[in-house]
Amino acid sequence: MSNSLLPTILAWTPILEPAPGAAQWWWALSIPMAFFLAMAYKATRVTDIADFWPSTLKMTAQILAAMVGIAVGLALLIQVLLPMLPAE
């Protein structure tokens, strides 16, 4: 964490104003997003509640893996494949 961000965090009023630094670390927010999403979904889907946490963690990993996979695929398409096409 850079020193310039520390005073901003100390002065932060949670809920009222946006979290400082979220603009730089926005991609990391997909982890709690996937986790809470999987929690809410699996609470309605698992037949045996004992399977809840393994199912939730598995679904979280699946969501994140799918997002990373799509990001890598699109990056390859845009940065590698499209530049190989003829200009005209």
Add this chain to the structure above:
Amino acid sequence: MPLRTHQGKWKPAALHCDLSRIDTTQVPIEGACQTLARFMSDTPQQPFRPLFALLGWVLPGLGQWSAGARKRGILAGVGVIGLFLSGLLVGGLDCVDSTEDRLWFAGQVGAGPLVIAADMANSYYLKSGRAAPLIASAVPYGTAMNPEDVPKISSFKGLAHSNEFGTLLVFLAGLMNIVVLLDAGIRQSEAPSRRAVDARGQA
């Protein structure tokens, strides 16, 4: 008496079927047992109960809790409220706005009165300037405007990724709560019945 299928539904009386009365010339006994086991493992369809769905909208997870599936209710509620609070922490109150982000709000409101309260707090604290000073917003290029007529916005207004992710998280909370409250409408009680408790006590 040959076994008859019930199109995926069975009545409790079907469980009292006497296996000795099954006509094994018409139904092989092995197949009959498998059919009976499938009937017994099937969960009968619960009719939709709007009251539990409404309770699920009032507070995420309350529908399951009231229907007797308390642990599910707590876990579903933590999931939905976790998404909602994450959104508010990341984007601030500004990420719930029924006037400027009307379409987003239509999805967000699925999370219930929490979202409506956040929208009211946004108007009361941020847009009125009570929480932070109001500053002049940018004027479109080429527009001549009296400086006093320039619209003012809160200096706590969320911008760029913070606002986008916060809005998205609260939106997802609303959509997931619709899934959760629909489930609450058909959820059966998971509390042990009195007969099961008595049987366990006797054992």
